Amino acid sequence: MPALSGFLWLISYWLIGEVVIHFTGLPISSGVIGMLLMCATLAIYGRVPSSIAAAAQPLIALLAMLIMPGVVGVFFIIDELAGQWTAILIALLLGTLLSVVTTLWLLKRLIGQVHVR
Amino acid sequence: MSANSPLLALLTSTPLFAVGLTLVAYLIGSRVFQRLKRPSWLPAILIAALLLAGALSLIGLPYATYQQGATWLTVLLGPATVALGMPLYQQLPRIVELWRPLAVCLPIAATLAAFYSLAIAWLMGSSDAILASIAAKSVTAPIAIGITEQLGGTVALLMGALLITGVITIPCVSLIARFLHIDDERLIGFALGLNGHAIGTVRAFEISPTAGAFASLGMSLTGIFTAVLLPLAWRLIGMSSG
Numbered sequence: 001m002p003a004l005s006g007f008l009w010l011i012s013y014w015l016i017g018e019v020v021i022h023f024t025g026l027p028i029s030s031g032v033i034g035m036l037l038m039c040a041t042l043a044i045y046g047r048v049p050s051s052i053a054a055a056a057q058p059l060i061a062l063l064a065m066l067i068m069p070g071v072v073g074v075f076f077i078i079d080e081l082a083g084q085w086t087a088i089l090i091a092l093l094l095g096t097l098l099s100v101v102t103t104l105w106l107l108k109r110l111i112g113q114v115h116v117r
Numbered sequence: 118m119s120a121n122s123p124l125l126a127l128l129t130s131t132p133l134f135a136v137g138l139t140l141v142a143y144l145i146g147s148r149v150f151q152r153l154k155r156p157s158w159l160p161a162i163l164i165a166a167l168l169l170a171g172a173l174s175l176i177g178l179p180y181a182t183y184q185q186g187a188t189w190l191t192v193l194l195g196p197a198t199v200a201l202g203m204p205l206y207q208q209l210p211r212i213v214e215l216w217r218p219l220a221v222c223l224p225i226a227a228t229l230a231a232f233y234s235l236a237i238a239w240l241m242g243s244s245d246a247i248l249a250s251i252a253a254k255s256v257t258a259p260i261a262i263g264i265t266e267q268l269g270g271t272v273a274l275l276m277g278a279l280l281i282t283g284v285i286t287i288p289c290v291s292l293i294a295r296f297l298h299i300d301d302e303r304l305i306g307f308a309l310g311l312n313g314h315a316i317g318t319v320r321a322f323e324i325s326p327t328a329g330a331f332a333s334l335g336m337s338l339t340g341i342f343t344a345v346l347l348p349l350a351w352r353l354i355g356m357s358s359g
Contacts, residue, residue, distance in 0.1 A: 039206045072173070100289040107222055
Protein backbone atom coordinates (compact mmCIF):
# COMPACT_ATOMS: atom_id res chain seq x y z
CA MET A 1 0.00 0.00 0.00
CA PRO A 2 2.29 2.83 -1.16
CA ALA A 3 -0.50 5.43 -0.91
CA LEU A 4 -1.09 4.50 2.71
CA SER A 5 2.52 4.93 3.76
CA GLY A 6 2.67 8.16 1.75
CA PHE A 7 -0.41 9.35 3.61
CA LEU A 8 1.29 8.49 6.88
CA TRP A 9 4.21 10.70 5.84
CA LEU A 10 1.85 13.60 5.11
CA ILE A 11 0.12 13.17 8.48
CA SER A 12 3.48 12.91 10.27
CA TYR A 13 4.72 16.13 8.67
CA TRP A 14 1.52 17.88 9.67
CA LEU A 15 1.97 16.66 13.26
CA ILE A 16 5.60 17.79 13.22
CA GLY A 17 4.27 21.19 12.15
CA GLU A 18 1.99 21.20 15.21
CA VAL A 19 4.94 20.41 17.47
CA VAL A 20 7.07 23.14 15.87
CA ILE A 21 4.29 25.69 16.39
CA HIS A 22 3.79 24.57 19.97
CA PHE A 23 7.43 25.17 20.82
CA THR A 24 8.15 28.26 18.69
CA GLY A 25 4.82 30.09 18.73
CA LEU A 26 5.22 30.88 15.01
CA PRO A 27 2.15 32.56 13.52
CA ILE A 28 1.85 30.03 10.67
CA SER A 29 -0.44 27.02 10.26
CA SER A 30 1.03 23.58 10.86
CA GLY A 31 0.10 22.63 7.29
CA VAL A 32 2.41 25.33 5.91
CA ILE A 33 5.29 24.22 8.12
CA GLY A 34 4.65 20.63 7.06
CA MET A 35 4.60 21.74 3.41
CA LEU A 36 7.95 23.58 3.71
CA LEU A 37 9.52 20.65 5.57
CA MET A 38 8.15 18.26 2.95
CA CYS A 39 9.62 20.39 0.14
CA ALA A 40 12.98 20.61 1.95
CA THR A 41 13.03 16.87 2.61
CA LEU A 42 12.28 16.06 -1.03
CA ALA A 43 14.99 18.49 -2.15
CA ILE A 44 17.53 16.74 0.08
CA TYR A 45 16.30 13.31 -0.99
CA GLY A 46 16.50 14.37 -4.65
CA ARG A 47 13.28 12.84 -5.94
CA VAL A 48 9.65 12.22 -5.00
CA PRO A 49 9.17 8.71 -3.57
CA SER A 50 6.28 6.94 -5.31
CA SER A 51 4.49 6.49 -1.97
CA ILE A 52 4.36 10.24 -1.38
CA ALA A 53 3.27 10.93 -4.96
CA ALA A 54 0.53 8.28 -4.61
CA ALA A 55 -0.88 10.03 -1.55
CA ALA A 56 -0.18 13.66 -2.49
CA GLN A 57 -1.56 13.67 -6.03
CA PRO A 58 -5.15 12.59 -5.20
CA LEU A 59 -5.24 14.87 -2.16
CA ILE A 60 -4.19 17.90 -4.23
CA ALA A 61 -6.75 16.99 -6.88
CA LEU A 62 -9.41 16.95 -4.17
CA LEU A 63 -8.47 20.34 -2.66
CA ALA A 64 -11.57 21.97 -4.13
CA MET A 65 -13.81 19.29 -2.63
CA LEU A 66 -12.17 19.53 0.78
CA ILE A 67 -12.96 23.23 1.08
CA MET A 68 -16.58 22.72 -0.04
CA PRO A 69 -18.12 21.93 3.39
CA GLY A 70 -16.67 25.21 4.70
CA VAL A 71 -17.56 27.23 1.61
CA VAL A 72 -21.20 26.18 1.89
CA GLY A 73 -21.33 27.79 5.33
CA VAL A 74 -21.50 31.22 3.71
CA PHE A 75 -25.02 30.52 2.43
CA PHE A 76 -26.13 30.09 6.03
CA ILE A 77 -24.75 33.40 7.34
CA ILE A 78 -26.33 35.49 4.59
CA ASP A 79 -29.01 36.78 7.00
CA GLU A 80 -26.52 37.44 9.79
CA LEU A 81 -24.58 39.87 7.62
CA ALA A 82 -27.59 41.54 6.05
CA GLY A 83 -26.75 45.08 4.98
CA GLN A 84 -23.02 44.33 4.85
CA TRP A 85 -23.02 42.28 1.69
CA THR A 86 -22.81 45.15 -0.78
CA ALA A 87 -19.56 46.34 0.80
CA ILE A 88 -18.18 42.81 1.02
CA LEU A 89 -19.05 41.95 -2.57
CA ILE A 90 -17.73 45.21 -4.03
CA ALA A 91 -14.54 44.87 -1.97
CA LEU A 92 -13.96 41.33 -3.17
CA LEU A 93 -14.89 41.87 -6.83
CA LEU A 94 -13.13 45.21 -7.32
CA GLY A 95 -10.22 44.23 -5.08
CA THR A 96 -9.64 41.02 -7.00
CA LEU A 97 -9.87 42.79 -10.36
CA LEU A 98 -7.31 45.40 -9.27
CA SER A 99 -5.04 42.77 -7.82
CA VAL A 100 -5.14 40.66 -10.99
CA VAL A 101 -4.29 43.76 -13.05
CA THR A 102 -1.36 44.53 -10.75
CA THR A 103 -0.06 40.96 -10.76
CA LEU A 104 -0.18 40.53 -14.53
CA TRP A 105 1.20 44.00 -15.22
CA LEU A 106 4.08 43.43 -12.78
CA LEU A 107 4.83 39.99 -14.21
CA LYS A 108 4.79 41.37 -17.72
CA ARG A 109 7.18 44.15 -16.77
CA LEU A 110 9.49 41.77 -14.90
CA ILE A 111 9.38 38.64 -17.07
CA GLY A 112 8.16 39.97 -20.38
CA GLN A 113 11.76 40.52 -21.47
CA VAL A 114 12.89 37.00 -20.51
CA HIS A 115 11.80 35.12 -23.56
CA VAL A 116 9.20 32.38 -23.74
CA ARG A 117 10.68 29.07 -24.77
CA MET B 118 -38.89 16.66 6.24
CA SER B 119 -38.03 18.65 9.33
CA ALA B 120 -34.77 18.57 11.24
CA ASN B 121 -36.49 16.48 13.89
CA SER B 122 -37.63 13.77 11.51
CA PRO B 123 -36.63 10.36 12.89
CA LEU B 124 -35.32 9.20 9.51
CA LEU B 125 -33.04 12.22 9.14
CA ALA B 126 -31.88 11.80 12.74
CA LEU B 127 -31.04 8.17 12.01
CA LEU B 128 -29.17 9.00 8.82
CA THR B 129 -27.16 11.81 10.40
CA SER B 130 -26.20 9.78 13.47
CA THR B 131 -22.93 8.96 11.67
CA PRO B 132 -20.76 11.33 9.60
CA LEU B 133 -21.32 9.15 6.52
CA PHE B 134 -24.45 11.04 5.46
CA ALA B 135 -22.63 14.40 5.40
CA VAL B 136 -19.62 12.86 3.64
CA GLY B 137 -21.86 11.15 1.07
CA LEU B 138 -23.83 14.34 0.46
CA THR B 139 -20.60 16.26 -0.15
CA LEU B 140 -19.31 13.63 -2.59
CA VAL B 141 -22.61 13.60 -4.50
CA ALA B 142 -22.65 17.41 -4.79
CA TYR B 143 -19.01 17.46 -5.88
CA LEU B 144 -19.47 14.72 -8.49
CA ILE B 145 -22.64 16.27 -9.92
CA GLY B 146 -20.97 19.69 -9.91
CA SER B 147 -18.00 18.33 -11.87
CA ARG B 148 -20.29 16.50 -14.30
CA VAL B 149 -22.45 19.58 -14.95
CA PHE B 150 -19.27 21.63 -15.38
CA GLN B 151 -17.98 19.20 -18.05
CA ARG B 152 -21.38 19.15 -19.75
CA LEU B 153 -21.42 22.98 -19.92
CA LYS B 154 -18.01 22.82 -21.64
CA ARG B 155 -16.02 24.20 -18.68
CA PRO B 156 -17.29 27.79 -18.52
CA SER B 157 -14.69 30.07 -16.95
CA TRP B 158 -17.35 32.07 -15.08
CA LEU B 159 -18.94 29.03 -13.42
CA PRO B 160 -16.33 26.67 -11.93
CA ALA B 161 -17.31 23.20 -10.72
CA ILE B 162 -16.92 24.17 -7.07
CA LEU B 163 -19.51 26.94 -7.36
CA ILE B 164 -22.05 24.55 -8.95
CA ALA B 165 -21.31 21.96 -6.26
CA ALA B 166 -21.55 24.46 -3.39
CA LEU B 167 -24.91 25.74 -4.65
CA LEU B 168 -26.19 22.18 -5.00
CA LEU B 169 -25.01 21.30 -1.52
CA ALA B 170 -26.54 24.41 0.08
CA GLY B 171 -29.80 23.71 -1.78
CA ALA B 172 -29.83 20.07 -0.66
CA LEU B 173 -29.18 21.00 2.97
CA SER B 174 -32.04 23.48 3.14
CA LEU B 175 -34.32 21.14 1.17
CA ILE B 176 -33.92 18.25 3.60
CA GLY B 177 -33.84 20.60 6.57
CA LEU B 178 -30.45 19.52 7.83
CA PRO B 179 -28.94 22.28 10.03
CA TYR B 180 -25.58 23.47 8.72
CA ALA B 181 -23.93 22.84 12.10
CA THR B 182 -24.95 19.16 11.99
CA TYR B 183 -23.73 18.81 8.43
CA GLN B 184 -20.46 20.57 9.22
CA GLN B 185 -19.82 18.25 12.15
CA GLY B 186 -20.13 15.21 9.91
CA ALA B 187 -18.13 16.80 7.11
CA THR B 188 -15.22 17.23 9.53
CA TRP B 189 -14.26 13.77 8.34
CA LEU B 190 -13.43 15.37 5.00
CA THR B 191 -12.18 18.78 6.10
CA VAL B 192 -9.62 17.25 8.47
CA LEU B 193 -7.84 16.09 5.30
CA LEU B 194 -7.03 19.73 4.49
CA GLY B 195 -4.06 19.41 6.87
CA PRO B 196 -2.30 16.58 5.00
CA ALA B 197 -3.47 18.12 1.69
CA THR B 198 -1.54 21.30 2.52
CA VAL B 199 1.53 19.26 3.37
CA ALA B 200 1.04 17.49 0.03
CA LEU B 201 1.53 20.86 -1.73
CA GLY B 202 5.19 20.51 -0.76
CA MET B 203 5.47 18.00 -3.59
CA PRO B 204 4.59 20.32 -6.53
CA LEU B 205 6.63 22.99 -4.79
CA TYR B 206 9.67 20.69 -4.86
CA GLN B 207 8.98 19.63 -8.44
CA GLN B 208 8.95 23.28 -9.53
CA LEU B 209 12.14 24.23 -7.73
CA PRO B 210 14.14 24.37 -11.01
CA ARG B 211 11.53 26.67 -12.58
CA ILE B 212 11.48 28.81 -9.45
CA VAL B 213 15.26 29.12 -9.54
CA GLU B 214 15.08 30.00 -13.23
CA LEU B 215 12.65 32.86 -12.62
CA TRP B 216 13.45 33.52 -8.99
CA ARG B 217 14.35 37.15 -9.39
CA PRO B 218 11.18 38.45 -11.10
CA LEU B 219 8.99 36.15 -8.99
CA ALA B 220 10.69 37.28 -5.79
CA VAL B 221 10.06 40.91 -6.72
CA CYS B 222 6.49 40.33 -7.88
CA LEU B 223 5.25 38.03 -5.13
CA PRO B 224 5.52 40.26 -2.05
CA ILE B 225 4.03 43.23 -3.89
CA ALA B 226 1.22 41.29 -5.55
CA ALA B 227 0.35 39.18 -2.50
CA THR B 228 0.28 42.26 -0.27
CA LEU B 229 -1.91 44.16 -2.72
CA ALA B 230 -4.21 41.14 -3.15
CA ALA B 231 -5.16 41.57 0.50
CA PHE B 232 -4.77 45.35 0.62
CA TYR B 233 -7.11 46.40 -2.23
CA SER B 234 -10.10 44.51 -0.86
CA LEU B 235 -9.40 45.53 2.73
CA ALA B 236 -9.09 49.18 1.74
CA ILE B 237 -12.31 49.12 -0.27
CA ALA B 238 -14.22 47.31 2.50
CA TRP B 239 -12.81 49.70 5.09
CA LEU B 240 -13.77 52.75 3.01
CA MET B 241 -17.28 51.32 2.69
CA GLY B 242 -17.51 51.09 6.46
CA SER B 243 -17.15 47.37 7.08
CA SER B 244 -16.59 46.28 10.68
CA ASP B 245 -13.24 45.01 11.97
CA ALA B 246 -14.69 41.49 12.18
CA ILE B 247 -15.55 41.58 8.47
CA LEU B 248 -12.13 42.96 7.56
CA ALA B 249 -10.48 40.16 9.55
CA SER B 250 -12.66 37.61 7.75
CA ILE B 251 -11.87 38.71 4.19
CA ALA B 252 -8.19 39.60 4.69
CA ALA B 253 -7.00 36.13 3.64
CA LYS B 254 -9.28 35.98 0.60
CA SER B 255 -6.51 35.08 -1.85
CA VAL B 256 -4.90 32.42 0.33
CA THR B 257 -5.52 28.72 -0.08
CA ALA B 258 -8.16 27.48 2.39
CA PRO B 259 -6.12 25.42 4.87
CA ILE B 260 -3.71 28.32 5.38
CA ALA B 261 -6.41 30.98 5.20
CA ILE B 262 -8.45 29.34 7.97
CA GLY B 263 -5.47 29.49 10.32
CA ILE B 264 -4.80 33.14 9.44
CA THR B 265 -8.44 34.12 9.92
CA GLU B 266 -8.64 32.43 13.31
CA GLN B 267 -5.58 34.38 14.40
CA LEU B 268 -7.03 37.67 13.18
CA GLY B 269 -10.32 36.96 14.92
CA GLY B 270 -12.46 36.70 11.78
CA THR B 271 -15.38 34.43 10.92
CA VAL B 272 -14.33 31.28 9.09
CA ALA B 273 -17.73 30.95 7.37
CA LEU B 274 -17.39 34.43 5.86
CA LEU B 275 -13.76 33.76 4.93
CA MET B 276 -14.83 30.65 3.02
CA GLY B 277 -17.45 32.68 1.18
CA ALA B 278 -14.79 35.29 0.38
CA LEU B 279 -12.52 32.50 -0.89
CA LEU B 280 -15.29 31.19 -3.13
CA ILE B 281 -16.12 34.62 -4.57
CA THR B 282 -12.45 35.56 -5.02
CA GLY B 283 -11.54 32.26 -6.64
CA VAL B 284 -14.52 32.35 -8.98
CA ILE B 285 -14.00 35.98 -10.05
CA THR B 286 -10.23 35.57 -10.50
CA ILE B 287 -10.68 33.22 -13.45
CA PRO B 288 -12.54 35.57 -15.84
CA CYS B 289 -10.47 38.53 -14.55
CA VAL B 290 -7.21 36.81 -15.48
CA SER B 291 -8.34 35.77 -18.95
CA LEU B 292 -9.78 39.24 -19.63
CA ILE B 293 -6.77 41.21 -18.42
CA ALA B 294 -4.26 38.81 -19.99
CA ARG B 295 -5.94 39.46 -23.32
CA PHE B 296 -5.96 43.21 -22.66
CA LEU B 297 -2.25 43.27 -21.78
CA HIS B 298 -1.40 40.87 -24.64
CA ILE B 299 -0.03 38.22 -22.31
CA ASP B 300 -0.11 34.67 -23.62
CA ASP B 301 2.73 33.20 -21.57
CA GLU B 302 1.12 30.31 -19.68
CA ARG B 303 3.64 30.68 -16.85
CA LEU B 304 2.44 34.23 -16.16
CA ILE B 305 -1.23 33.36 -16.49
CA GLY B 306 -0.81 30.36 -14.20
CA PHE B 307 1.11 32.34 -11.60
CA ALA B 308 -1.54 35.07 -11.57
CA LEU B 309 -4.33 32.48 -11.26
CA GLY B 310 -2.68 30.78 -8.26
CA LEU B 311 -1.57 34.00 -6.57
CA ASN B 312 -5.01 35.61 -6.69
CA GLY B 313 -7.39 32.69 -6.98
CA HIS B 314 -5.77 30.08 -4.64
CA ALA B 315 -7.01 26.49 -5.13
CA ILE B 316 -9.90 27.46 -7.41
CA GLY B 317 -7.58 29.40 -9.71
CA THR B 318 -5.04 26.57 -9.60
CA VAL B 319 -7.63 23.99 -10.62
CA ARG B 320 -8.44 26.26 -13.56
CA ALA B 321 -4.76 26.65 -14.48
CA PHE B 322 -4.32 22.88 -14.67
CA GLU B 323 -7.17 22.89 -17.21
CA ILE B 324 -5.19 25.35 -19.37
CA SER B 325 -1.93 23.35 -19.34
CA PRO B 326 0.40 21.49 -16.95
CA THR B 327 2.84 24.43 -17.10
CA ALA B 328 0.14 26.90 -16.12
CA GLY B 329 -0.91 24.52 -13.35
CA ALA B 330 2.65 24.22 -12.07
CA PHE B 331 3.05 27.99 -11.87
CA ALA B 332 -0.37 28.34 -10.29
CA SER B 333 0.59 25.91 -7.50
CA LEU B 334 3.75 27.91 -7.09
CA GLY B 335 1.86 31.22 -6.89
CA MET B 336 -0.67 29.68 -4.51
CA SER B 337 1.97 28.17 -2.20
CA LEU B 338 4.11 31.29 -2.07
CA THR B 339 1.14 33.61 -1.51
CA GLY B 340 -0.02 31.29 1.26
CA ILE B 341 3.33 31.25 3.00
CA PHE B 342 3.98 34.96 2.54
CA THR B 343 0.53 35.96 3.78
CA ALA B 344 0.58 33.49 6.68
CA VAL B 345 3.84 34.92 7.93
CA LEU B 346 3.21 38.61 7.36
CA LEU B 347 -0.53 39.26 7.62
CA PRO B 348 -0.88 38.41 11.35
CA LEU B 349 2.20 40.55 12.08
CA ALA B 350 0.92 43.44 9.97
CA TRP B 351 -2.46 43.13 11.68
CA ARG B 352 -0.84 43.39 15.09
CA LEU B 353 1.23 46.40 14.00
CA ILE B 354 -1.76 48.29 12.65
CA GLY B 355 -3.54 47.40 15.87
CA MET B 356 -6.51 45.80 14.18
CA SER B 357 -6.62 42.77 16.48
CA SER B 358 -9.33 42.86 19.10
CA GLY B 359 -6.77 42.47 21.90
